[in-house]
Amino acid sequence: MLTTQLLVGALVSGAIYALMGAGLNLIYGTTRLLNVAHGDLVMLGAFVSWLLFSTLNVSPLISALLVVLVFPFVGLLIYRSVFTRLFQQKLSAERIESNSLLLFFGISVILQNVVALTFTNTPRAYQYLDTVVGFGDFGITLNRALALGIAVFAVGGLTLYLTRSWWGLALRAAMQGRDLAAIVGVKVSLVHELSVAIAFGLAGLGGVLISTFEQISPFMGFTFTVSAFIVVILGGLGNVLGGMIAGFLLGAVETLGVALTGPSYRSLLLYGAFVLVLTLRPQGLWGKR
Amino acid sequence: MTERTQNFVLLALVAAAAALLPLFAGSYWTSVGLELLMWVCLVQSWFMFSALTGYVSLGHVVFFGLGGYITAVLWGKTAIWIAVASGGGAAALLAIAVGLPCLRVRGPYFVMLTFGLAEFVKHMVINIETAVDSFGRVLIGAPDVRYLFWAMLAIAAAAFILANLVRFSKFGDGLRAIREEEVAAETIGIPVGRLKAIAFGLSAIVPGLAGGLMVMRAGSFDATYSFDPLISLTIICMAIIGGGDSPRGPLLGAVLLVILSELLWSRFPELYMVIVGITLMVFVLVLPSGLSSRISRRKKSPAPTAREVRI
Numbered sequence: 306m307l308t309t310q311l312l313v314g315a316l317v318s319g320a321i322y323a324l325m326g327a328g329l330n331l332i333y334g335t336t337r338l339l340n341v342a343h344g345d346l347v348m349l350g351a352f353v354s355w356l357l358f359s360t361l362n363v364s365p366l367i368s369a370l371l372v373v374l375v376f377p378f379v380g381l382l383i384y385r386s387v388f389t390r391l392f393q394q395k396l397s398a399e400r401i402e403s404n405s406l407l408l409f410f411g412i413s414v415i416l417q418n419v420v421a422l423t424f425t426n427t428p429r430a431y432q433y434l435d436t437v438v439g440f441g442d443f444g445i446t447l448n449r450a451l452a453l454g455i456a457v458f459a460v461g462g463l464t465l466y467l468t469r470s471w472w473g474l475a476l477r478a479a480m481q482g483r484d485l486a487a488i489v490g491v492k493v494s495l496v497h498e499l500s501v502a503i504a505f506g507l508a509g510l511g512g513v514l515i516s517t518f519e520q521i522s523p524f525m526g527f528t529f530t531v532s533a534f535i536v537v538i539l540g541g542l543g544n545v546l547g548g549m550i551a552g553f554l555l556g557a558v559e560t561l562g563v564a565l566t567g568p569s570y571r572s573l574l575l576y577g578a579f580v581l582v583l584t585l586r587p588q589g590l591w592g593k594r
Numbered sequence: 595m596t597e598r599t600q601n602f603v604l605l606a607l608v609a610a611a612a613a614l615l616p617l618f619a620g621s622y623w624t625s626v627g628l629e630l631l632m633w634v635c636l637v638q639s640w641f642m643f644s645a646l647t648g649y650v651s652l653g654h655v656v657f658f659g660l661g662g663y664i665t666a667v668l669w670g671k672t673a674i675w676i677a678v679a680s681g682g683g684a685a686a687l688l689a690i691a692v693g694l695p696c697l698r699v700r701g702p703y704f705v706m707l708t709f710g711l712a713e714f715v716k717h718m719v720i721n722i723e724t725a726v727d728s729f730g731r732v733l734i735g736a737p738d739v740r741y742l743f744w745a746m747l748a749i750a751a752a753a754f755i756l757a758n759l760v761r762f763s764k765f766g767d768g769l770r771a772i773r774e775e776e777v778a779a780e781t782i783g784i785p786v787g788r789l790k791a792i793a794f795g796l797s798a799i800v801p802g803l804a805g806g807l808m809v810m811r812a813g814s815f816d817a818t819y820s821f822d823p824l825i826s827l828t829i830i831c832m833a834i835i836g837g838g839d840s841p842r843g844p845l846l847g848a849v850l851l852v853i854l855s856e857l858l859w860s861r862f863p864e865l866y867m868v869i870v871g872i873t874l875m876v877f878v879l880v881l882p883s884g885l886s887s888r889i890s891r892r893k894k895s896p897a898p899t900a901r902e903v904r905i
Contacts (some may be wrong), residue, residue, distance in 0.1 A: 339702050391877050403650060407834075407878050410652075410827065414871035418864040527823075531713070534706060573721055576714035580694040583707040584695045 311564055319447050319556025320456035321511055325529060326536030326548040327463055329506035331500040333542055334480040338388060338405040342413035344530030350376065350512025351521040352420055358431050364435055365517050369455065372509035380505030381498055390528065413526065419521040428522040435518070452514040459510060460549055463503070467545060476500060500544055518583040529576065532559075535579050541589030551590065597840060598762040602755070604842075609751050616740035624739050627636040628811060630852045635804040635846040636752040636825070637832045642760045643797035645844070646834060647790060648773035649697065650705045652826050653712030657685035657798040659821035661805030663719055666731040666815035674737070678745075678806035685802025686795045688715075697787070700776070709823065716821035723817065736810040746807050752893040753800040757841035761797070769793055770839075822868070831870055833879045837884010846885055 340352055345449045350372045357363035357371075436445035467473035478486040479496040487493050511529075515521070538556055540548030555578070562574045612631075618626045636658065644651045661681030668677035696707050723731075738744075762859045768789045771779035780786045809815050830849065836847030851870070858866035877884065 338662055339706075341706075387875065387879065394879075394882070395902050403705060404878050404882070406702050406705055407650075407652060407830070410877035411871040411878070414827065414874075415868050418867040418871070422864040422868070527713075531710065569721060569724065573714070573717040576710050578632075579710040580707065580714050583699060583710065587699055587703050 311560055313443055313445050315503070315554070315560040317445075317453045317556070318560060319553035320453050320460065320532060321515060321552075322532055322536050322555050323454045323460050323549040323552025324507055324511045324514075325533040326540065326552045327460055327545055328511075329503035329533045330537045330542070330545045330548045331476075331507075332504040334545065335476060335500040335538065336388070336497045337402055339402055340409050341406055341530055341534075342409040342416060342526070343504075343533050344526030344528065345413045345416040346376070346505060346526075347506035347512040347515065347529045348420065348521065348523065348526040350509030351516035351525070352424065352429075352523075353509070354513040354514075355429050355431055356424075356514045358433065359429075365513055369510055369513040372513050373506045376505040376509035377502030380501045384498060387412075402405070413530070414418070417523050419527060424523065426523060429519045430520045431516070433517045446518060448517040452517060456511070457512060459507065460552075462547065463507070464549070472499065481560045528572070532575060532577055535575070535582055538582050538587065541592050544589065547557060547589065550588040595793075596762070598758050600841070601758050601842060605751060605754050608749060611748055613744065616743050621739050624743050624854060625811070626852075628739060628743045628746055631743070631750045632804050632808055633828070633832060633848040633852055634750040634845060635746065635753045636829050637836075638750070638757045639727045639797040639800035640829045640833055641841055641844045642757045643793045644830075645795060645839070646761065646769040646773060647767060649700075649790065649794075650830065651708045651797075652705045653708030653823075654717050654797075654801055654829055655671065655821055655823060655825040655829055656708075656712035657689065657801035658805035658808075658825060659712075659716065659719070659817065660685050660688055661802030662809035662815060662820040663805075663817070664802075665806035665809050666733060669731065669733045674810075678803055681806035682799045685798040685805070689798035690795040693791045696796065697790045709826070712821060712823060712826065715793065716817055719817045719821065721798055731815040733810055733813055733815070736813055737810065742807050742811055746804065749800060749803050749807070754841055754845070756796065756800070759840060760793070761839075765792075809895035810815050820879065823862065827874075828870065831874050831877075833884075834882075835885060837877075837881070843884050850885075 316546060325343065327349060329340055331339050331341075332338055353372055354365050354368040357368050358365060389407065391401060391408065394404075396404065434451060437444045437446050438450065465473075467477060475486070475491045475496055477501065478489070478491050479493050483493055486496075508514065512521075532555060536548050537550045539554065540546075540551035559571070559574060563571050566574070612627065615627050619627070636654065639657075640651065640654050643649065644654075661678070661684070664681040664684045668680055671677075672680075692711060696704065696711070699707055705891065710848045760769070768779070768784045768786075770782055771782075772786050776786055805820060809820065812819070832847035832851050833844045834847070835850060836843035836845060853870065855866060859867065
């Protein structure tokens with residue numbers, strides 16, 4: 306019984322990780338920008354949902370829709386105002402990556418502290434669909450079930466989009482070879498903007514989903530950034546599909562690890578996995594070097 | 595006069611003046627001075643590794659925190675200077691131990707790795723402290739702030755001298771060659787692996803020592819403060835704001851950010867961090883070679899190399 310219960314927990318966090326990893330991977334894969342503010346976008350989505358729920362009693366489902374529609378424009382705004390300037394500096398590819406990391410670090414610090422300034426540091430939570438439903442020998446709260454469903458739906462939708470549509474084909478082409486894609490007629494700048502928009506939308510959606518069943522605080526983003534990076538590196542940078550599998554893998558490792566050791570070891574496990582993955586297999590589980 | 599001699603003369607004058615500060619100023623300004631010196635230590639040590647090799651460390655706080663932790667653990671068991679020195683030694687050992695696997699990873703991977711490593715060690719220390727049930731070690735009988743100031747001044751001066759010795763030496767030339775083109779450097783026979791590991795180890799000693807002194811200043815050890823990732827961020831900000839390819843640049847950045855923090859930190863900590871974030875972004879985008887390159891350009895000194903600080 307315990308194991309089925311753990312499996313469900315692993316599925317829920319795995320789906321959320323896959324969702325976050327997919328967004329991070331899209332941005333990196335196409336633009337080579339290292340978005341270390343990804344977790345803070347998740348935080349921002351969570352705060353939007355909490356604010357709307359606690360002041361106007363707006364359902365998180367509507368917040369999710371709102372965030373998915375609005376966040377892409379936030380992403381485009383940041384991309385156009387900040388990162389197109391970075392590309393104009395004509396630096397080596399490696400320096401663009403390192404500088405983008407520093408720029409996103411700046412954005413991350415700004416986001417965290419603006420939210421902390423507005424809403425204080427107090428952790429927030431709200432109750433939404435927190436009744437437990439049982440299926441056979443295990444139970445799950447409705448909000449988690451809903452989050453699992455929506456995350457799987459979003460990740461699945463993204464997969465279909467990437468593999469079955471022209472736009473997805475262009476996106477994957479731009480990931481594999483930017484210059485070659487441009488030669489065969491892919492408008493690379495448009496693809497960049499598209500992937501930034503999708504990634505921001507997915508991050509915000511992840512935040513809304515998390516806020517329905519977990520406490521939120523302005524500085525919660527760091528951990529999500531780290532787990533998203535683990536997922537992306539394990540799955541292979543730029544490999545969106547591999548990242549999704551890695552997301553579920555990390556969810557399983559984390560849930561089982563915490564169950565075996567205890568909740569206070571959660572961060573230790575997470576960062577331990579991060580360090581191990583980066584030193585042992587920076588090219589990912591499937592990558593060759 | 596070579597740049598190195600200039601820097602040493604500058605150091606002698608400033609250090610002599612600074613040493614008199616605790617005699618005239620009250621304890622408030624002495625502790626502000628202590629804080630400034632701490633940042634000078636950190637940013638100089640970061641310079642001698644990251645600015646020279648181009649391997650950006652986003653986890654330098656791990657050495658600072660470890661030094662503090664070792665000092666707190668040894669507190670009361672040995673003489674103070676042994677405790678602090680062990681902190682510096684432990685930091686260097688950690689750097690060499692993790693440096694061997696980590697330094698094979700380049701560019702952004704290395705940046706993320708150092709960050710993750712610092713957080714990993716932080717949580718490890720937190721878990722150890724919870725396990726042995728001694729959370730919040732109190733350091734009873736820590737020296738007065740004036741003595742800490744003088745000790746920190748000595749370490750900062752040593753850090754500045756070390757940074758200059760490294761920068762203007764064959765060893766430093768090797769490190770800069772790694773920064774410019776690692777593969778080429780290796781091809782012409784520079785032992786890149788050894789150089790990087792030594793530089794990483796060297797740059798860890800000073801933060802280890804500074805961490806020990808700051809734990810005495812705080813009077814107790816708190817892992818979330820000593821291993822605060824924002825310390826690493828601030829170091830990078832200072833180095834970028836100052837910029838340049840000489841240890842003088844980061845010095846300028848440290849002074850500017852400490853003034854800013856003095857004005858804002860106690861009353862509006864979040865606002866201060868927002869400003870730090872904006873400053874970081876502006877410098878990366880607009881002035882990636884830092885303020886000192888601007889100043890030296892105006893003085894018409896030999897052409898400043900705009901690309902020289904590689905972040």
